[in-house]
Amino acid sequence: MILILLSCFLxxxxxxxxxxxxxxxVDSAPKKKIDVETIPNAIPxxxxxxxxxxxxxxxxxxxxYYVMDSGKGYxxxxxxxxxxxxxxxxxxxxxxxxxxxxxxxxxxxLPLPTYVKVTNLSNDKFIVVKVNDRGPFHENRIIDxxxxxxxxxxxxxxxxxxxxxxxxxxxxxxxxxxVKDDKISTQDTSxxxxxxxxxxxxxxxxxxxxxxSFGDNLxxxxxxxxxxxxLYRVRIGPFTDTKLSDSIVSKLSDFGIFEHRxxxx
Numbered sequence: 574m575i576l577i578l579l580s581c582f583l584x585x586x587x588x589x590x591x592x593x594x595x596x597x598x599v600d601s602a603p604k605k606k607i608d609v610e611t612i613p614n615a616i617p618x619x620x621x622x623x624x625x626x627x628x629x630x631x632x633x634x635x636x637x638y639y640v641m642d643s644g645k646g647y648x649x650x651x652x653x654x655x656x657x658x659x660x661x662x663x664x665x666x667x668x669x670x671x672x673x674x675x676x677x678x679x680x681x682x683l684p685l686p687t688y689v690k691v692t693n694l695s696n697d698k699f700i701v702v703k704v705n706d707r708g709p710f711h712e713n714r715i716i717d718x719x720x721x722x723x724x725x726x727x728x729x730x731x732x733x734x735x736x737x738x739x740x741x742x743x744x745x746x747x748x749x750x751x752v753k754d755d756k757i758s759t760q761d762t763s764x765x766x767x768x769x770x771x772x773x774x775x776x777x778x779x780x781x782x783x784x785x786s787f788g789d790n791l792x793x794x795x796x797x798x799x800x801x802x803x804l805y806r807v808r809i810g811p812f813t814d815t816k817l818s819d820s821i822v823s824k825l826s827d828f829g830i831f832e833h834r835x836x837x838x
Contacts, residue, residue, distance in 0.1 A: 600656050600657050600658065600659040600660070601657055601658050601659065602657050602658065602720060602729065603657065603658055603661075603673065603720065607674060607721065607724075609721055609724045609725050612674065612675075612676065612721050612725075613676070614676055614700055614701035614702070615675075615676040615677070615688060615701050615702050615703040616701075617688035617701065617741045617742075617743040618688075618743050619743045619744065620686055620743075622684055622685065622686075623667035623668060623669075623685040623686060623705070624668060625666060625667055625668040625685075626665070626666035626667040626668070626685040626705075626706070626707060627640055627684055627685055628640060631707075633707075633710045634710060636710075638681050638682055639682060640682055640683075640684060641682050641683055641684055642684065643684065644683045644684055644687040644689070644740035645740060645742060646740070647683065647687075647689075647738075647739070647740035648737065648738070648739045648740070649715055649737070649738050650694070650735070650736070650737045650738075650764070650835065650836070650837050651714070651715035651716075651735070651736065651738070651764075651834070651835040652713055652714050652715060652733050652734070652735060652736070652764075652815055652818075652835055653691065653693075653714065653715065653716045653717070653718055653723075653726070653728060653733060653734050653735075653736040653738075654709055654711065654714050654716075654717050654718070654728075654732060654733050655717060655718045655719065655720060655722070655723035655728065655729065655732070656671075656673070656679070656708075656709075656717050656718075656719070656720070657673045657719075657720040658673065658720075660673070661673045665677075665679070665705050665706035665707075666679075666685065666705075666706050666707035666708075667685040667686060667705040667706060669705050671706065671719075672719070673719050673720035673721065674719070674720065674721050675703075675719055675721065676700065676701065676702045676703065676719065676721060676722050676725075677702055677703050677704070677705050677706065677719045677722070678691070678702040678703070678704050678705075678706070678716050678717060678718050678719060678722060679704065679705075679706035679707055679708035679709060679716065679717040680704045680706075680707070680708075680715070680716050680717075680738075681707060681708065681709075681710070681715075683704050683740065685704060685705055685706070685707075686703050686704060686705050687703075687704045687740055687741075688701060688702070688703055688704070688740070688741040688743060689701070689702060689704055689716075689738050689739060689740050689741060690738075690739045690741055691716065691718065691722070691726065691736050691737070691738050691739075692736060692737045692739075693726040693727060693728065693734050693735070693736055694734075694735045694736060694737060694762050694837070695734060695735060695762040696726075696727055698725065698726050698727060699726075700718075700722050700725045700726055701741065702718065702719070702722050704716075711819075712822045712823070712833075713766075713815060713818055713819050713822045713835065714733070715736075715738060715835070716736070716738050731814070733814075733815045735762050735764055735837070762813065762837075763810065763811035763812060763813050763837070763838070764810060764811065764812055764818070764835050764836065764837050765793070765808040765809060765810035765811055765812070765835070765836050765837070765838075766808065766809040766810060766812075766818060766821060766822060766825075766833050766834075766835060766836075767806055767807070767808045767833060767834050767835075767836045768780070768784070768807050768808070768809060768825065768830050768833045769806070769807040769830070770804050770805070770806050770807075771804065771805045771807070772802065772803075772804060772805075773805070774794070774796075774805050776805070777794045777805035777806070777807050778794065780807045781793075781794055781807055783828055784807075784809065784828060787809060787821055791809050791810060792807065792808075792809055793807075793808050793809075793810070794806070794807055794808075795808065808836065809821055811838075818835075
């Protein structure tokens with residue numbers, strides 16, 4: 574998905590990626606229809622890390638990303654997107670060839686390869702894919718799915734979907750990875766952009782006031798108890814699709830906010 578045509582990235586003599594071809598507005602689905610029911614989930618298996626795609630860190634669009642030593646215990650909710658014909662047949666970050674009909678995905682920080690279970694929180698559908706690529710380098714996305722994987726999750730038409738991504742331990746019984754997680758609730762599929770967490774309420778209020786141009790009704794402060802201490806979280810939302818949230822994320826740097834994450838209730 575990320576097309577790196579420089580040996581710097583492939584050989585990892587440095588952590589910088591100098592050229593990335595973005596899928597935004599230039600990617601598309603194939604013309605021919607496929608029967609995704611004939612394409613099974615990826616089968617998790619223990620594999621060594623890929624020779625390529627696993628530097629300690631790398632830079633894309635001026636931002637540095639750090640690759641995790643292990644995906645064990647990783648679980649995150651956020652926005653998924655997909656990529657198709659633009660990258661079909663091209664080299665992935667791991668060195669494998671991208672096949673939009675295979676059950677694969679791209680992730681910014683999980684080690685390559687990692688197998689993950691992805692659940693669409695709006696319809697309860699889930700898949701298992703092999704992460705063998707880097708991306709998506711969009712500030713409001715956590716994973717890029719292959720064309721087939723996106724069809725199976727039913728996010729092709731919208732282009733994105735709210736999902737939970739959970740790393741799979743290949744040594745666990747296969748059945749544990751192919752059943753619904755009862756802890757996942759699909760009743761509320763709205764999400765928020767969390768832009769700050771503070772130990773003092775006054776600090777949270779200052780940030781809320783600073784972001785007032787987004788609309789006072791969108792900026793919310795909530796509190797949570799962590800290790801006996803009260804923390805105040807500043808969140809923007811809720812959102813039910815990515816159109817408005819993408820617009821807001823693109824403007825956060827104007828307010829000196831360079832880190833954020835997508836959260837759900």
